[in-house]
Amino acid sequence: MAGKYSKQANIEVKVDSLMQLMTIEEKIGQMNQYNGFWDVTGPAPKSGDASKKYEHLKKGYVGSMLNVTGAEEVKAVQKIAVEETRLGIPLIIGFDVIHGYKTISPIPLAEAASWDLEAIKTSAQVAAKEAAAAGINWTFAPMVDISRDARWGRVMEGAGEDPYLGSKIATARVNGFQGDNLNSKQTIAACAKHWAGYGFAEAGKEYNTVDISASTLNNIVFPPFKAANDAGVKTFMNSFNQLNGVPATGNTFLQREILKEKWGFTGFVVSDWASIIEMTTHGYAKNKKHAAELAIKAGSDMDMESYAYVDELANLVKDGIVDEALIDDAVKRILTVKFELGLFDNPYKYCNKQNEKQVTGSKEIQDAVLDMAIKSIVLLKNENNILPLKKEGQKIALIGALASDKTSPLGNWRLAAEDNTAVSVLEGMQTYTRNTLNYAKGADVNTGESVFTIELAINTKDKSEFPQAIKTAKGADVVVMVLGEHGFQSGEGRSRTNLGLPGVQQELLEAVFKVNKNIVLVLNNGRPLAIPWAEKHIPGIVEAWQLGTQSGNAVAQVLYGDYNPSGKLPMTFPRSVGQIPIYYNYKSTGRPNNSGLVFWSHYTDESNKPLYPFGHGLSYTTFSYNNFSVNKVTKDSFKASVVVKNTGNVTGKEVVQLYIRDLVGSITRPVKELKGFELVSLEPNQEVTVSFNLTKDELGFFNNKGDFIVESGDFKAFVGGSSETILEADFKI
Numbered sequence: 001m002a003g004k005y006s007k008q009a010n011i012e013v014k015v016d017s018l019m020q021l022m023t024i025e026e027k028i029g030q031m032n033q034y035n036g037f038w039d040v041t042g043p044a045p046k047s048g049d050a051s052k053k054y055e056h057l058k059k060g061y062v063g064s065m066l067n068v069t070g071a072e073e074v075k076a077v078q079k080i081a082v083e084e085t086r087l088g089i090p091l092i093i094g095f096d097v098i099h100g101y102k103t104i105s106p107i108p109l110a111e112a113a114s115w116d117l118e119a120i121k122t123s124a125q126v127a128a129k130e131a132a133a134a135g136i137n138w139t140f141a142p143m144v145d146i147s148r149d150a151r152w153g154r155v156m157e158g159a160g161e162d163p164y165l166g167s168k169i170a171t172a173r174v175n176g177f178q179g180d181n182l183n184s185k186q187t188i189a190a191c192a193k194h195w196a197g198y199g200f201a202e203a204g205k206e207y208n209t210v211d212i213s214a215s216t217l218n219n220i221v222f223p224p225f226k227a228a229n230d231a232g233v234k235t236f237m238n239s240f241n242q243l244n245g246v247p248a249t250g251n252t253f254l255q256r257e258i259l260k261e262k263w264g265f266t267g268f269v270v271s272d273w274a275s276i277i278e279m280t281t282h283g284y285a286k287n288k289k290h291a292a293e294l295a296i297k298a299g300s301d302m303d304m305e306s307y308a309y310v311d312e313l314a315n316l317v318k319d320g321i322v323d324e325a326l327i328d329d330a331v332k333r334i335l336t337v338k339f340e341l342g343l344f345d346n347p348y349k350y351c352n353k354q355n356e357k358q359v360t361g362s363k364e365i366q367d368a369v370l371d372m373a374i375k376s377i378v379l380l381k382n383e384n385n386i387l388p389l390k391k392e393g394q395k396i397a398l399i400g401a402l403a404s405d406k407t408s409p410l411g412n413w414r415l416a417a418e419d420n421t422a423v424s425v426l427e428g429m430q431t432y433t434r435n436t437l438n439y440a441k442g443a444d445v446n447t448g449e450s451v452f453t454i455e456l457a458i459n460t461k462d463k464s465e466f467p468q469a470i471k472t473a474k475g476a477d478v479v480v481m482v483l484g485e486h487g488f489q490s491g492e493g494r495s496r497t498n499l500g501l502p503g504v505q506q507e508l509l510e511a512v513f514k515v516n517k518n519i520v521l522v523l524n525n526g527r528p529l530a531i532p533w534a535e536k537h538i539p540g541i542v543e544a545w546q547l548g549t550q551s552g553n554a555v556a557q558v559l560y561g562d563y564n565p566s567g568k569l570p571m572t573f574p575r576s577v578g579q580i581p582i583y584y585n586y587k588s589t590g591r592p593n594n595s596g597l598v599f600w601s602h603y604t605d606e607s608n609k610p611l612y613p614f615g616h617g618l619s620y621t622t623f624s625y626n627n628f629s630v631n632k633v634t635k636d637s638f639k640a641s642v643v644v645k646n647t648g649n650v651t652g653k654e655v656v657q658l659y660i661r662d663l664v665g666s667i668t669r670p671v672k673e674l675k676g677f678e679l680v681s682l683e684p685n686q687e688v689t690v691s692f693n694l695t696k697d698e699l700g701f702f703n704n705k706g707d708f709i710v711e712s713g714d715f716k717a718f719v720g721g722s723s724e725t726i727l728e729a730d731f732k733i
Contacts, residue, residue: 011339015332021087024314024324027331029061030089031302032310033270036068040076060085061310063334064138064270064302066094069416074135075351082347090347092338094270097139097177097188098157098413099123101131103361103549104422105369106376107411107490107526108143108173110545112159112570113617114375115655116679117172124176126368129186133359134416135350137341138189140237140270142173144224145194148581150571151204153494156526156546157413158199160570161583161614163220164674167227174231182234183342185349192228194239194272196254197221201241204580206495210241215667217243218702226263234267234337238300240275247282249275250291255299262706268301268333276306288312296322301330366550373547373554378567379618383539386520388561388620389478392434397476398426399442399469399512400483400505402524407450411526411546412491415452421549425482425522428552432560438476442469442508445486456488459503466511473516480559481509482522487546490526499530499577506533513537522555528573528612535611543567561620566653566679568617568722572610579606584614584723585670615657615674615722621648621684625656628727630694630717636710636733638694642719644680645687653681658692659718659725660699665711667703672723699733 019027034057037050045051056062057080068077074093081091099105105123114120124142131139143157146166159169170192179187197217201208212221225236236259239248248254249271259265276295277288285291292308293316303309316322342349359365379387389396402408402425409422426439442465446456473479483505488494500506510533513519520540523529534541542565544555557563574582591600602608628642644656658676662669676692694717700710712733718725 011336014339014344015335018087018089018335019328019331022331024317024327026060026087027327028309028313029056029059030063030331030334031313031327032056032062033064033066033094033302033304034062035066035305040068040073056310057081058084060087060089062091064092064094066304068093069095069134069136071133071135071351071353071356075348078347078351090338090343092138092189092341092343093136093350094138094140095131095136096141096413096415097127097131097136098141098143099411100127100369100414100417100548101134101136102416102418103130103365103369104410104414104417105372106545106547107156108158109156109160109526109570110376110547111372112165112169113378113543113545113567114372115165115568115677116375117168119372119375120169121172121176122368123372124173125179126365128177128179128188130359130365132186132188132350133352133356136188137343137350138191138235139177140191140193141177142170142190142228143193144170144228145199146220146224147199148583149204150499150528150574151495151497151577151580152199152201153206153490153496153527154199154492155571156411156490159224161572162570162585162674163223165570165677166224170224170228171231174228174233178232178234182340189234189337189341191235191237191270192225192233193237195225195236195248195259195269196239197243197248198239198241204495206493207240210243214704214706215702218706229259229263229265234340236265236267236269237272238269238275240272240278242282242284247275247279247284249300250279250284250294250298252298260299266333267337268330269299270302271295271300271304271306273304274306276300276303276308289316292316293321296326296330301333369548370550370553373550374557374563376545376547376567377554377558377565378543378569379565380543380612380616381535381539381541382618386478386518386540387542387559389559390435391432391560394435394477395475396429396435396437397472397479397516398429398437398439399473399479399481401441401444402484403482404439404441408487408524409546409551410548411487412452412494417549423550423552425552425555428554428556429480429559431553431556438472440469440472441465443504445503445505450486450488452488456486461504463504463507466508469508470511470515473512476516477518479512479516479519480522481512481519482524483509484524484529485526487526497577499528499574501529501531509534520559528571530574530576530611532575532611543569564620564650564652565617566619566655568615568655569612570614572614573612575609575611576606578603579610582610585673587668588671613722613724615655616724617655617722619652619654621646621650621652623647623652623654623682623721625720625727628719628729630729630731632731636696636699638731639691640676640694640717640719640729641689641691642727643687643689644682646682646684649684651681651683653679654721655679656690657720657722657725659723660694661716661718662699662701662711663714663716665701665713667701669701672718674723
């Protein structure tokens, strides 16, 4: 029957026409999302919970499924929905395409380090293309949560600590996933998550309470979500946390008042996994029935894996507790997205096995993820120009279990990727054949199995392979040590209180340093690490994150200078965990400066300064900044300009960063706020004038009522290659 609706005049008419035919149970079915519950290529389940879900599917009581992948598998479940139910309404198939499908791009935090919006958009674009070829038409990405706490494992999934950068990246990723035409076979619906405040979980502990001010909510948390909405994102996902004592899934302020009413969001909101039923555990809902009531009234349109809507909503409507108009609004939103995806025109459009085979892992996709990977690498330290490595005549020692690992570089949230499919650093460096390369593991990072759902056991005792690593290092001209976190040490449920090198790796680093000080430390990690010893002693430090399928090739190209690193940190690196939360756009306080007495804002046992500031990143060349000025264009708009010159000997890229400070406000303003950046490529001795427009959008802020205001007064502007800028200029509104 699906084809019947495709002949209507427009989508709104199609949806209204279809809804007139639906029973209340069929409407609620569209609001129900099930995880894949049986081998769809085998016989139907005949007992238990899976049998119940199967019967729901055949009755049209399932609107979406997640974690069903592959063109054949998706076609099998879609066929039931379209050909065996009364109305033939197609399913929307969701999956966590977070940083790639089978071919994996760098983790999103690493991508953010590129500050390259076009590359980030392309990364999402090829991920969508590969996922769509496997039958998927909806991703649960991008995660746009701002977080200032590296203890929180899910920082790997976001764009870091800054709302301006985060907003630009949110837009790029939404546009990459959804493209210009959602009806295309190469695009998928995106999902902005987690709405809202999840990145501010207390103590960085997963799923913990969030308790933040209205100022932080409006000026830090909300902007990337607003940017995603403005970019036309089709879905939002609410979050596990509570905000102002109300779980986000049942939070009317977030979902109805802000998102749907104030911002005019026209897509649908999906709960996070079982977050509706978890309101009972929060102590906010009495039982599943009450949870269903609270969630639908608050504006949560689709229930992911709580079974609250499918079990309880019909009776809530019949009993007069829930207005059917709320059901109609949710269903209308869901059906609209299905029509926009073209599922009613051709429910099997994503189900071409031959296309899946041709697209998956194609050269186009491999090239795109390699390009993204090399652009994500950040050069943190390069004392005495230890990098780039010479390409011939050297003995190179490569040390660390992560150097030969082909699974960890894929990172977390890569559910469809197969283990052992990443190019290891060892393999990448072996492609450079004019040096002598000797490898020693040194020590395992973890013991036992490494899987998505189980905590890793970290190796804290076994140093039996230290001697071989030390022997290998002794005779080398340069030692490259690949150390850090396993890919499953960050991500959901992976909060940490110790942000040093896990297990015995710090001891290994120091043991090798005793016999050879010419060390390049290549970090693999999904969050900022506290590595003060390494910063003090190791001459070369490269932040290589978890870079995905092409990881080893990207690292090797940067180490050998075939690509000049251009990445900049999207999150501040602390000196110690005790500094967290640490971020560049902090408030002054009333006592920011050392008065000679103890009565100022500081630690008695640690510097206020970070180990590496937001925006930091070196190059194999150097850049100068001169002639910075800010000139008025109109009453409340300005143009900032600076001359940037490549003062080194090789071509390089620089991320020119513009910050401002509003010196006096009706709400205290941060000491610096990023308000512009531009990635420029310069040949040796080449210079360019980089200009930024400062308009009301950049100069204003949200007051505690949520109103955007621009206040007159004195401002400062700053420009440079990191948040620790030197050049500044004054201007006044």
